[in-house]
Amino acid sequence: MTRRAHIDRADEYLHAVPLTGSESETVGPFTLFRPTSALSYYGRPTPGLSSAIDPADVTRFGHRCDELGLPRALEWVVEIAPSASSACVNAGWDVVEHPLLALEPSQIAPVVSPPGVTVRRLRADRSDLRQAWATVQIAFAHGRSDTGTAGTAALEAENARVDSDLISTFEQRTARGETVTAAAYDDGGRPLAVGQHQPVGSTTEVVAVGTLPAHRRQGLAAAVITTLVQDAAERGVDLVLLSAAGDDSARLYERLGFRRIGSVGAAEDTRPRAVPPRSADAGSPPR
Template identity: 35%
Template sequence: MSALLAAIERFYDAVPRRRADAEVHGPLTLFVRRGDGWPYYARPTLGHAGPVSVDDMAAMRARQRGLSFPESFEWVLETTPGLDAAAEAAGLHVRRCPLLVLSGEPVQVAAPADVSLGLVTPDDPDLAAVQAVAYVAFGAFDTAAGLAGPAERDATAAALPAGHATSWTTSLIDGTMVHAAARGRAGELAGPLCVGSYQHAEEVAEIVGVGTLPAARRRGLAAAVTAVLARRALDAGNRTVFLSAQNDDVARVYERVGFRRVATACIAEPPEQA
Protein backbone atom coordinates (compact mmCIF):
# COMPACT_ATOMS: atom_id res chain seq x y z
CA MET A 1 0.00 0.00 0.00
CA SER A 2 1.33 3.46 -0.86
CA ALA A 3 1.95 6.07 1.83
CA LEU A 4 -0.85 8.15 0.31
CA LEU A 5 -3.45 5.39 0.51
CA ALA A 6 -2.25 4.48 4.02
CA ALA A 7 -2.87 8.08 5.12
CA ILE A 8 -6.35 7.98 3.61
CA GLU A 9 -7.08 4.72 5.46
CA ARG A 10 -6.09 6.31 8.79
CA PHE A 11 -8.37 9.21 7.97
CA TYR A 12 -11.29 6.91 7.17
CA ASP A 13 -10.84 5.17 10.53
CA ALA A 14 -10.45 8.38 12.56
CA VAL A 15 -13.30 10.55 11.27
CA PRO A 16 -16.31 8.41 12.29
CA ARG A 17 -14.94 7.90 15.81
CA ARG A 18 -15.79 11.51 16.67
CA ARG A 19 -19.48 10.70 16.63
CA ALA A 20 -19.61 6.91 16.65
CA ASP A 21 -18.45 3.88 18.61
CA ALA A 22 -16.33 1.41 16.67
CA GLU A 23 -17.36 -2.24 16.83
CA VAL A 24 -14.56 -4.48 15.54
CA HIS A 25 -15.78 -7.74 14.01
CA GLY A 26 -12.54 -9.33 12.80
CA PRO A 27 -11.71 -7.93 9.36
CA LEU A 28 -14.62 -5.44 9.44
CA THR A 29 -15.41 -2.52 11.72
CA LEU A 30 -18.89 -1.07 12.14
CA PHE A 31 -19.24 2.54 13.26
CA VAL A 32 -22.31 2.91 15.49
CA ARG A 33 -23.41 6.53 15.63
CA ARG A 34 -24.00 8.22 18.97
CA GLY A 35 -27.12 10.41 18.84
CA ASP A 36 -29.02 11.67 15.80
CA GLY A 37 -27.73 12.05 12.27
CA TRP A 38 -26.91 9.92 9.27
CA PRO A 39 -25.98 6.34 10.22
CA TYR A 40 -22.46 5.19 9.46
CA TYR A 41 -21.25 2.13 7.55
CA ALA A 42 -18.88 -0.79 7.94
CA ARG A 43 -15.40 -0.77 6.45
CA PRO A 44 -12.22 -2.87 6.63
CA THR A 45 -10.61 -2.89 10.06
CA LEU A 46 -7.55 -0.65 10.10
CA GLY A 47 -4.40 -2.77 9.99
CA HIS A 48 -6.15 -6.08 9.28
CA ALA A 49 -4.04 -7.87 6.69
CA GLY A 50 -6.18 -10.87 5.83
CA PRO A 51 -9.04 -11.26 3.36
CA VAL A 52 -12.71 -10.53 4.02
CA SER A 53 -14.90 -13.55 3.36
CA VAL A 54 -18.51 -13.88 2.29
CA ASP A 55 -19.29 -15.16 5.80
CA ASP A 56 -17.70 -12.01 7.28
CA MET A 57 -19.95 -9.90 5.08
CA ALA A 58 -23.05 -11.90 6.03
CA ALA A 59 -22.31 -11.58 9.76
CA MET A 60 -21.85 -7.83 9.48
CA ARG A 61 -25.06 -7.43 7.49
CA ALA A 62 -26.91 -9.32 10.24
CA ARG A 63 -25.47 -6.97 12.85
CA GLN A 64 -26.51 -3.92 10.82
CA ARG A 65 -30.04 -5.27 10.43
CA GLY A 66 -30.17 -5.92 14.18
CA LEU A 67 -29.39 -2.26 14.80
CA SER A 68 -31.85 -1.12 12.08
CA PHE A 69 -28.90 0.37 10.17
CA PRO A 70 -28.49 0.42 6.40
CA GLU A 71 -26.46 -2.54 5.16
CA SER A 72 -23.68 -0.35 3.83
CA PHE A 73 -19.95 -0.92 3.31
CA GLU A 74 -17.24 1.45 2.12
CA TRP A 75 -13.60 0.81 1.22
CA VAL A 76 -10.79 1.58 -1.23
CA LEU A 77 -10.42 -1.14 -3.85
CA GLU A 78 -6.63 -0.87 -4.17
CA THR A 79 -6.21 -1.04 -0.36
CA THR A 80 -8.51 -4.03 0.19
CA PRO A 81 -8.45 -6.02 -3.06
CA GLY A 82 -10.94 -8.85 -3.27
CA LEU A 83 -13.52 -7.24 -1.03
CA ASP A 84 -15.58 -6.28 -4.07
CA ALA A 85 -15.81 -9.93 -5.10
CA ALA A 86 -16.81 -10.98 -1.58
CA ALA A 87 -19.46 -8.25 -1.44
CA GLU A 88 -20.96 -9.28 -4.76
CA ALA A 89 -20.92 -12.94 -3.76
CA ALA A 90 -22.81 -11.91 -0.62
CA GLY A 91 -25.56 -10.42 -2.80
CA LEU A 92 -24.57 -6.77 -2.56
CA HIS A 93 -24.43 -4.20 -5.35
CA VAL A 94 -20.97 -2.59 -5.60
CA ARG A 95 -20.47 0.92 -6.95
CA ARG A 96 -16.93 1.78 -8.02
CA CYS A 97 -16.21 5.50 -7.94
CA PRO A 98 -13.10 7.44 -8.96
CA LEU A 99 -11.05 8.53 -5.93
CA LEU A 100 -9.09 11.69 -6.68
CA VAL A 101 -6.37 13.57 -4.79
CA LEU A 102 -5.47 17.23 -5.19
CA SER A 103 -2.20 17.59 -7.08
CA GLY A 104 -0.45 20.81 -6.10
CA GLU A 105 -2.38 24.03 -5.62
CA PRO A 106 -6.11 24.12 -6.47
CA VAL A 107 -7.13 25.94 -9.61
CA GLN A 108 -9.48 28.73 -8.56
CA VAL A 109 -12.66 28.65 -10.64
CA ALA A 110 -14.52 31.93 -11.03
CA ALA A 111 -18.24 31.92 -10.33
CA PRO A 112 -20.70 33.70 -12.64
CA ALA A 113 -21.06 37.42 -11.97
CA ASP A 114 -24.49 36.96 -10.37
CA VAL A 115 -23.21 34.36 -7.88
CA SER A 116 -21.18 34.83 -4.69
CA LEU A 117 -18.88 32.24 -3.12
CA GLY A 118 -18.01 31.87 0.53
CA LEU A 119 -17.75 29.74 3.65
CA VAL A 120 -20.80 29.01 5.79
CA THR A 121 -20.88 30.10 9.44
CA PRO A 122 -23.01 28.77 12.32
CA ASP A 123 -25.00 32.03 12.46
CA ASP A 124 -25.70 32.12 8.71
CA PRO A 125 -29.32 33.26 8.23
CA ASP A 126 -29.61 30.88 5.25
CA LEU A 127 -28.34 27.85 7.17
CA ALA A 128 -31.43 25.69 6.64
CA ALA A 129 -31.57 26.58 2.94
CA VAL A 130 -27.86 25.81 2.54
CA GLN A 131 -28.36 22.38 4.06
CA ALA A 132 -31.50 21.79 1.98
CA VAL A 133 -29.56 22.30 -1.27
CA ALA A 134 -27.77 19.00 -0.69
CA TYR A 135 -31.04 17.13 -0.09
CA VAL A 136 -32.53 18.43 -3.33
CA ALA A 137 -29.31 17.98 -5.32
CA PHE A 138 -28.75 14.37 -4.30
CA GLY A 139 -32.42 13.54 -4.50
CA ALA A 140 -32.37 14.22 -8.24
CA PHE A 141 -32.17 11.15 -10.45
CA ASP A 142 -28.87 12.12 -12.05
CA THR A 143 -26.50 15.07 -12.39
CA ALA A 144 -28.25 16.65 -15.38
CA ALA A 145 -29.84 20.09 -15.35
CA GLY A 146 -33.48 20.05 -14.32
CA LEU A 147 -36.39 22.05 -12.94
CA ALA A 148 -35.89 21.67 -9.17
CA GLY A 149 -34.63 24.95 -7.81
CA PRO A 150 -35.17 27.50 -5.03
CA ALA A 151 -38.83 26.58 -4.44
CA GLU A 152 -37.94 22.94 -3.82
CA ARG A 153 -34.96 24.02 -1.72
CA ASP A 154 -37.08 26.23 0.51
CA ALA A 155 -39.78 23.58 0.95
CA THR A 156 -37.12 21.06 1.94
CA ALA A 157 -35.54 23.55 4.38
CA ALA A 158 -38.87 23.96 6.15
CA ALA A 159 -39.15 20.19 6.64
CA LEU A 160 -35.57 19.32 7.66
CA PRO A 161 -35.34 16.61 10.35
CA ALA A 162 -34.36 18.28 13.62
CA GLY A 163 -31.62 15.77 14.38
CA HIS A 164 -29.89 16.28 11.04
CA ALA A 165 -30.05 20.06 11.33
CA THR A 166 -28.63 19.98 14.86
CA SER A 167 -25.79 17.66 13.90
CA TRP A 168 -24.91 19.86 10.93
CA THR A 169 -24.82 23.02 13.07
CA THR A 170 -22.72 21.29 15.72
CA SER A 171 -20.14 20.33 13.12
CA LEU A 172 -19.87 23.98 12.08
CA ILE A 173 -19.38 25.15 15.65
CA ASP A 174 -16.75 22.57 16.59
CA GLY A 175 -14.96 22.84 13.25
CA THR A 176 -15.08 19.14 12.39
CA MET A 177 -16.77 20.10 9.12
CA VAL A 178 -16.20 23.14 6.94
CA HIS A 179 -18.98 24.13 4.54
CA ALA A 180 -19.02 26.44 1.52
CA ALA A 181 -21.83 27.69 -0.68
CA ALA A 182 -22.46 29.45 -3.97
CA ARG A 183 -25.42 31.83 -3.75
CA GLY A 184 -27.41 33.65 -6.38
CA ARG A 185 -27.47 37.36 -5.68
CA ALA A 186 -30.98 38.06 -7.00
CA GLY A 187 -33.70 36.95 -9.38
CA GLU A 188 -35.26 33.54 -9.88
CA LEU A 189 -32.06 31.79 -8.77
CA ALA A 190 -31.48 33.79 -5.59
CA GLY A 191 -30.05 32.25 -2.44
CA PRO A 192 -27.99 29.06 -1.94
CA LEU A 193 -27.55 27.15 -5.20
CA CYS A 194 -24.57 24.86 -4.63
CA VAL A 195 -22.99 23.56 -1.43
CA GLY A 196 -20.09 21.38 -0.37
CA SER A 197 -18.09 20.47 2.72
CA TYR A 198 -14.87 18.94 3.90
CA GLN A 199 -14.11 16.84 6.96
CA HIS A 200 -10.60 16.41 8.27
CA ALA A 201 -8.38 14.30 10.51
CA GLU A 202 -4.74 13.21 10.58
CA GLU A 203 -3.77 16.16 8.31
CA VAL A 204 -6.07 14.74 5.62
CA ALA A 205 -9.22 16.45 4.33
CA GLU A 206 -12.01 14.85 2.33
CA ILE A 207 -14.33 17.05 0.29
CA VAL A 208 -17.85 15.65 0.44
CA GLY A 209 -21.42 16.49 -0.45
CA VAL A 210 -20.80 18.87 -3.35
CA GLY A 211 -24.22 19.30 -4.91
CA THR A 212 -26.02 21.85 -7.09
CA LEU A 213 -29.73 22.48 -7.47
CA PRO A 214 -30.75 20.99 -10.84
CA ALA A 215 -32.04 24.39 -12.03
CA ALA A 216 -28.59 25.95 -11.42
CA ARG A 217 -26.42 23.28 -13.04
CA ARG A 218 -24.06 23.67 -15.98
CA ARG A 219 -22.75 27.00 -14.64
CA GLY A 220 -19.50 25.78 -13.07
CA LEU A 221 -20.76 26.14 -9.51
CA ALA A 222 -19.62 22.71 -8.30
CA ALA A 223 -16.08 23.32 -9.50
CA ALA A 224 -16.05 26.78 -7.92
CA VAL A 225 -17.25 25.50 -4.53
CA THR A 226 -14.76 22.62 -4.65
CA ALA A 227 -11.93 25.08 -5.32
CA VAL A 228 -12.94 27.20 -2.31
CA LEU A 229 -12.98 24.13 -0.06
CA ALA A 230 -9.67 22.80 -1.36
CA ARG A 231 -7.99 26.16 -0.80
CA ARG A 232 -9.34 26.40 2.74
CA ALA A 233 -8.32 22.82 3.55
CA LEU A 234 -4.73 23.47 2.51
CA ASP A 235 -4.61 26.79 4.35
CA ALA A 236 -5.81 24.99 7.50
CA GLY A 237 -2.73 22.73 7.41
CA ASN A 238 -4.03 19.60 5.74
CA ARG A 239 -1.36 17.90 3.65
CA THR A 240 -3.68 15.70 1.59
CA VAL A 241 -7.01 16.75 0.09
CA PHE A 242 -9.09 14.10 -1.66
CA LEU A 243 -12.61 13.26 -2.76
CA SER A 244 -14.66 10.58 -4.48
CA ALA A 245 -16.68 11.25 -7.62
CA GLN A 246 -19.98 9.63 -8.55
CA ASN A 247 -18.69 8.67 -11.99
CA ASP A 248 -16.16 9.64 -14.64
CA ASP A 249 -18.24 12.59 -15.85
CA VAL A 250 -18.31 14.08 -12.35
CA ALA A 251 -14.61 13.32 -11.92
CA ARG A 252 -13.88 15.60 -14.86
CA VAL A 253 -15.42 18.51 -12.92
CA TYR A 254 -12.92 17.96 -10.12
CA GLU A 255 -10.04 17.52 -12.53
CA ARG A 256 -10.64 21.12 -13.60
CA VAL A 257 -9.71 22.13 -10.04
CA GLY A 258 -6.50 20.08 -10.01
CA PHE A 259 -7.58 16.70 -8.68
CA ARG A 260 -6.11 13.52 -10.19
CA ARG A 261 -7.45 9.98 -9.99
CA VAL A 262 -5.32 7.68 -7.82
CA ALA A 263 -7.65 4.86 -6.75
CA THR A 264 -11.22 3.54 -6.65
CA ALA A 265 -13.67 4.11 -3.80
CA CYS A 266 -16.22 1.32 -3.39
CA ILE A 267 -19.68 1.39 -1.83
CA ALA A 268 -21.63 -1.84 -1.38
CA GLU A 269 -25.33 -2.02 -0.52
CA PRO A 270 -28.23 -4.39 -1.16
CA PRO A 271 -29.71 -3.80 -4.61
CA GLU A 272 -32.87 -2.29 -3.11
CA GLN A 273 -30.78 0.32 -1.22
CA ALA A 274 -28.41 1.13 -4.09
Protein backbone atom coordinates in the same frame (compact mmCIF):
# COMPACT_ATOMS: atom_id res chain seq x y z
CA MET B 1 3.68 12.29 -2.31
CA THR B 2 3.45 9.05 -4.29
CA ARG B 3 0.15 7.53 -5.41
CA ARG B 4 0.62 4.73 -2.86
CA ALA B 5 1.20 7.27 -0.09
CA HIS B 6 -2.03 8.99 -1.14
CA ILE B 7 -3.93 5.68 -1.00
CA ASP B 8 -2.57 4.87 2.46
CA ARG B 9 -3.49 8.36 3.69
CA ALA B 10 -6.97 7.95 2.18
CA ASP B 11 -7.56 4.64 3.97
CA GLU B 12 -6.33 6.08 7.27
CA TYR B 13 -8.55 9.14 6.87
CA LEU B 14 -11.66 7.19 5.81
CA HIS B 15 -11.29 5.14 8.98
CA ALA B 16 -10.72 8.17 11.20
CA VAL B 17 -13.62 10.33 10.04
CA PRO B 18 -16.44 8.03 11.29
CA LEU B 19 -14.80 8.02 14.72
CA THR B 20 -15.65 11.74 15.01
CA GLY B 21 -19.35 10.77 15.26
CA SER B 22 -19.55 7.19 16.44
CA GLU B 23 -18.33 4.46 18.77
CA SER B 24 -16.50 1.63 17.04
CA GLU B 25 -16.89 -2.12 17.41
CA THR B 26 -14.91 -4.93 15.77
CA VAL B 27 -16.95 -7.51 13.85
CA GLY B 28 -14.59 -10.10 12.31
CA PRO B 29 -12.35 -8.26 9.82
CA PHE B 30 -14.58 -5.15 9.91
CA THR B 31 -15.06 -2.11 12.12
CA LEU B 32 -18.67 -1.16 12.70
CA PHE B 33 -19.41 2.46 13.64
CA ARG B 34 -22.34 2.94 16.05
CA PRO B 35 -23.49 6.53 15.43
CA THR B 36 -23.58 9.01 18.29
CA SER B 37 -25.22 11.73 16.16
CA ALA B 38 -27.65 11.98 13.23
CA LEU B 39 -24.92 10.89 10.78
CA SER B 40 -24.52 7.21 10.00
CA TYR B 41 -21.35 5.62 8.68
CA TYR B 42 -20.54 2.62 6.51
CA GLY B 43 -18.55 -0.12 8.20
CA ARG B 44 -15.01 -0.68 6.90
CA PRO B 45 -12.31 -3.35 6.82
CA THR B 46 -10.15 -2.75 9.90
CA PRO B 47 -6.76 -1.24 8.85
CA GLY B 48 -3.83 -3.65 8.85
CA LEU B 49 -5.89 -6.68 7.76
CA SER B 50 -3.62 -9.42 6.50
CA SER B 51 -6.10 -12.11 5.40
CA ALA B 52 -8.71 -12.05 2.63
CA ILE B 53 -12.30 -11.12 3.44
CA ASP B 54 -14.81 -13.96 3.11
CA PRO B 55 -18.53 -13.77 2.20
CA ALA B 56 -19.28 -15.28 5.67
CA ASP B 57 -17.53 -12.25 7.26
CA VAL B 58 -19.86 -9.95 5.31
CA THR B 59 -22.96 -11.91 6.35
CA ARG B 60 -21.85 -11.82 10.01
CA PHE B 61 -21.33 -8.05 9.75
CA GLY B 62 -24.86 -7.71 8.26
CA HIS B 63 -26.35 -9.64 11.20
CA ARG B 64 -24.66 -7.33 13.69
CA CYS B 65 -26.04 -4.29 11.81
CA ASP B 66 -29.51 -5.86 12.05
CA GLU B 67 -29.13 -6.36 15.81
CA LEU B 68 -28.22 -2.69 16.21
CA GLY B 69 -30.89 -1.45 13.78
CA LEU B 70 -28.25 0.03 11.45
CA PRO B 71 -28.24 -0.08 7.65
CA ARG B 72 -26.15 -2.97 6.31
CA ALA B 73 -23.44 -0.99 4.54
CA LEU B 74 -19.71 -1.36 3.97
CA GLU B 75 -17.09 0.79 2.27
CA TRP B 76 -13.41 0.21 1.47
CA VAL B 77 -10.48 1.42 -0.62
CA VAL B 78 -10.23 -1.18 -3.40
CA GLU B 79 -6.41 -1.09 -3.54
CA ILE B 80 -6.21 -1.72 0.24
CA ALA B 81 -8.91 -4.42 0.53
CA PRO B 82 -9.03 -6.11 -2.90
CA SER B 83 -11.04 -9.11 -1.64
CA ALA B 84 -13.92 -6.98 -0.28
CA SER B 85 -15.84 -6.55 -3.57
CA SER B 86 -16.11 -10.25 -4.42
CA ALA B 87 -16.86 -11.16 -0.78
CA CYS B 88 -19.77 -8.69 -0.76
CA VAL B 89 -21.05 -9.83 -4.17
CA ASN B 90 -20.90 -13.48 -3.07
CA ALA B 91 -22.77 -12.58 0.13
CA GLY B 92 -25.56 -11.17 -2.07
CA TRP B 93 -24.89 -7.46 -1.39
CA ASP B 94 -25.09 -4.73 -4.08
CA VAL B 95 -21.62 -3.40 -4.87
CA VAL B 96 -20.53 -0.18 -6.64
CA GLU B 97 -17.08 1.31 -7.19
CA HIS B 98 -16.35 5.04 -7.50
CA PRO B 99 -13.22 6.87 -8.64
CA LEU B 100 -11.15 8.10 -5.67
CA LEU B 101 -9.37 11.38 -6.40
CA ALA B 102 -6.80 13.40 -4.49
CA LEU B 103 -5.37 16.91 -4.61
CA GLU B 104 -2.58 18.65 -2.75
CA PRO B 105 -4.11 22.13 -2.16
CA SER B 106 -1.14 23.97 -3.71
CA GLN B 107 -1.93 22.19 -7.01
CA ILE B 108 -5.47 23.54 -7.41
CA ALA B 109 -6.47 25.29 -10.65
CA PRO B 110 -8.89 27.70 -8.93
CA VAL B 111 -12.25 28.71 -10.41
CA VAL B 112 -13.87 32.00 -9.36
CA SER B 113 -17.64 32.40 -9.19
CA PRO B 114 -19.45 34.08 -12.12
CA PRO B 115 -20.67 37.73 -11.78
CA GLY B 116 -23.61 38.17 -9.38
CA VAL B 117 -22.71 35.05 -7.39
CA THR B 118 -20.88 35.07 -4.03
CA VAL B 119 -19.27 31.99 -2.53
CA ARG B 120 -18.84 31.95 1.24
CA ARG B 121 -18.20 29.56 4.11
CA LEU B 122 -21.09 29.06 6.50
CA ARG B 123 -20.96 29.69 10.22
CA ALA B 124 -22.68 27.37 12.73
CA ASP B 125 -26.05 28.90 11.92
CA ARG B 126 -29.08 26.58 11.83
CA SER B 127 -31.07 28.49 9.26
CA ASP B 128 -28.13 28.85 6.82
CA LEU B 129 -27.20 25.19 7.25
CA ARG B 130 -30.80 24.10 6.74
CA GLN B 131 -31.08 26.05 3.47
CA ALA B 132 -27.74 24.69 2.31
CA TRP B 133 -28.80 21.12 3.06
CA ALA B 134 -32.11 21.65 1.22
CA THR B 135 -30.02 22.68 -1.80
CA VAL B 136 -27.97 19.48 -1.57
CA GLN B 137 -31.14 17.38 -1.29
CA ILE B 138 -32.67 18.99 -4.39
CA ALA B 139 -29.39 18.56 -6.30
CA PHE B 140 -29.07 14.86 -5.47
CA ALA B 141 -32.74 14.23 -6.25
CA HIS B 142 -32.16 15.55 -9.79
CA GLY B 143 -29.67 13.36 -11.62
CA ARG B 144 -25.93 13.54 -11.68
CA SER B 145 -25.16 16.51 -13.93
CA ASP B 146 -28.17 17.25 -16.17
CA THR B 147 -29.51 20.79 -16.09
CA GLY B 148 -33.20 21.10 -15.17
CA THR B 149 -35.92 23.46 -14.04
CA ALA B 150 -35.64 23.11 -10.24
CA GLY B 151 -34.19 26.34 -8.88
CA THR B 152 -34.43 28.55 -5.82
CA ALA B 153 -38.28 28.41 -5.89
CA ALA B 154 -38.01 24.77 -4.79
CA LEU B 155 -36.00 25.66 -1.68
CA GLU B 156 -38.83 26.66 0.66
CA ALA B 157 -40.72 23.36 0.34
CA GLU B 158 -37.48 21.39 0.62
CA ASN B 159 -36.44 23.33 3.75
CA ALA B 160 -39.48 21.89 5.54
CA ARG B 161 -38.37 18.35 4.69
CA VAL B 162 -34.82 18.69 6.04
CA ASP B 163 -34.14 16.50 9.09
CA SER B 164 -33.71 18.84 12.09
CA ASP B 165 -31.47 16.36 13.95
CA LEU B 166 -29.12 16.31 10.97
CA ILE B 167 -28.94 20.13 11.02
CA SER B 168 -28.19 20.09 14.78
CA THR B 169 -25.38 17.63 14.04
CA PHE B 170 -23.99 19.88 11.29
CA GLU B 171 -24.28 22.90 13.60
CA GLN B 172 -22.23 21.16 16.31
CA ARG B 173 -19.71 19.76 13.83
CA THR B 174 -19.32 23.21 12.23
CA ALA B 175 -18.65 24.78 15.64
CA ARG B 176 -15.98 22.13 16.30
CA GLY B 177 -14.42 22.51 12.82
CA GLU B 178 -15.30 18.91 11.87
CA THR B 179 -17.57 19.90 8.99
CA VAL B 180 -17.07 22.96 6.80
CA THR B 181 -19.86 23.99 4.42
CA ALA B 182 -19.43 26.48 1.56
CA ALA B 183 -22.20 27.73 -0.71
CA ALA B 184 -22.62 29.92 -3.80
CA TYR B 185 -25.36 32.55 -3.29
CA ASP B 186 -27.26 34.65 -5.82
CA ASP B 187 -27.60 38.41 -5.28
CA GLY B 188 -30.79 37.79 -3.24
CA GLY B 189 -28.83 35.62 -0.76
CA ARG B 190 -30.34 32.34 -2.00
CA PRO B 191 -28.05 29.29 -2.19
CA LEU B 192 -27.44 27.86 -5.68
CA ALA B 193 -24.64 25.36 -5.05
CA VAL B 194 -23.20 23.78 -1.89
CA GLY B 195 -20.37 21.52 -0.78
CA GLN B 196 -18.73 20.34 2.45
CA HIS B 197 -15.39 19.05 3.63
CA GLN B 198 -14.60 17.11 6.80
CA PRO B 199 -11.05 17.69 8.02
CA VAL B 200 -9.34 15.19 10.33
CA GLY B 201 -5.73 16.18 11.02
CA SER B 202 -3.96 17.04 7.76
CA THR B 203 -6.43 15.21 5.48
CA THR B 204 -9.94 16.06 4.40
CA GLU B 205 -12.60 14.86 1.99
CA VAL B 206 -14.95 16.98 -0.10
CA VAL B 207 -18.50 15.59 0.13
CA ALA B 208 -22.09 16.59 -0.63
CA VAL B 209 -21.34 18.78 -3.67
CA GLY B 210 -24.59 19.76 -5.36
CA THR B 211 -25.88 22.52 -7.63
CA LEU B 212 -29.57 23.31 -8.18
CA PRO B 213 -30.45 21.90 -11.62
CA ALA B 214 -31.44 25.35 -13.02
CA HIS B 215 -28.01 26.75 -12.17
CA ARG B 216 -25.72 24.00 -13.44
CA ARG B 217 -22.90 24.35 -15.97
CA GLN B 218 -21.89 27.86 -14.87
CA GLY B 219 -18.88 26.84 -12.83
CA LEU B 220 -20.69 27.04 -9.45
CA ALA B 221 -19.64 23.61 -8.17
CA ALA B 222 -16.08 24.35 -9.26
CA ALA B 223 -16.12 27.69 -7.38
CA VAL B 224 -17.54 26.05 -4.23
CA ILE B 225 -14.90 23.31 -4.30
CA THR B 226 -12.19 25.96 -4.82
CA THR B 227 -13.37 27.69 -1.62
CA LEU B 228 -13.45 24.39 0.29
CA VAL B 229 -9.89 23.55 -0.82
CA GLN B 230 -8.68 27.04 0.17
CA ASP B 231 -10.35 26.63 3.57
CA ALA B 232 -8.70 23.22 3.99
CA ALA B 233 -5.27 24.69 3.20
CA GLU B 234 -5.83 27.43 5.83
CA ARG B 235 -6.51 24.66 8.37
CA GLY B 236 -3.18 22.95 7.58
CA VAL B 237 -4.61 20.20 5.35
CA ASP B 238 -2.15 18.93 2.74
CA LEU B 239 -4.31 16.25 1.10
CA VAL B 240 -7.89 16.67 -0.13
CA LEU B 241 -9.80 13.55 -1.15
CA LEU B 242 -12.93 13.23 -3.18
CA SER B 243 -14.96 10.20 -4.18
CA ALA B 244 -16.68 11.00 -7.49
CA ALA B 245 -20.18 9.72 -8.26
CA GLY B 246 -19.04 8.77 -11.77
CA ASP B 247 -16.89 9.74 -14.74
CA ASP B 248 -18.95 12.91 -15.44
CA SER B 249 -18.19 14.47 -12.09
CA ALA B 250 -14.64 13.06 -12.06
CA ARG B 251 -13.97 15.21 -15.17
CA LEU B 252 -15.11 18.36 -13.33
CA TYR B 253 -12.79 17.55 -10.41
CA GLU B 254 -9.85 16.69 -12.67
CA ARG B 255 -10.17 20.10 -14.29
CA LEU B 256 -9.62 21.59 -10.80
CA GLY B 257 -6.41 19.57 -10.41
CA PHE B 258 -7.66 16.43 -8.64
CA ARG B 259 -5.99 13.22 -9.85
CA ARG B 260 -7.42 9.72 -9.73
CA ILE B 261 -5.49 7.62 -7.21
CA GLY B 262 -7.70 4.54 -6.96
CA SER B 263 -11.26 3.42 -6.28
CA VAL B 264 -13.63 3.28 -3.36
CA GLY B 265 -15.96 0.29 -3.13
CA ALA B 266 -19.31 0.46 -1.38
CA ALA B 267 -21.80 -2.29 -0.67
CA GLU B 268 -25.29 -2.37 0.74
CA ASP B 269 -27.68 -5.15 1.52
CA THR B 270 -31.23 -3.88 1.27
CA ARG B 271 -32.92 -7.29 1.52
CA PRO B 272 -35.38 -7.59 4.43
CA ARG B 273 -33.76 -7.66 7.87
CA ALA B 274 -33.43 -10.86 9.87
CA VAL B 275 -34.58 -9.03 13.04
CA PRO B 276 -36.59 -5.78 13.39
CA PRO B 277 -34.52 -2.57 13.70
CA ARG B 278 -34.19 -1.07 17.20
CA SER B 279 -33.90 2.51 15.98
CA ALA B 280 -34.56 4.54 12.84
CA ASP B 281 -31.86 4.72 10.16
CA ALA B 282 -30.16 8.10 10.11
CA GLY B 283 -28.82 10.08 7.18
CA SER B 284 -25.28 10.60 5.99
CA PRO B 285 -23.85 13.31 3.76
CA PRO B 286 -23.82 12.05 0.20
CA ARG B 287 -20.42 11.75 -1.40
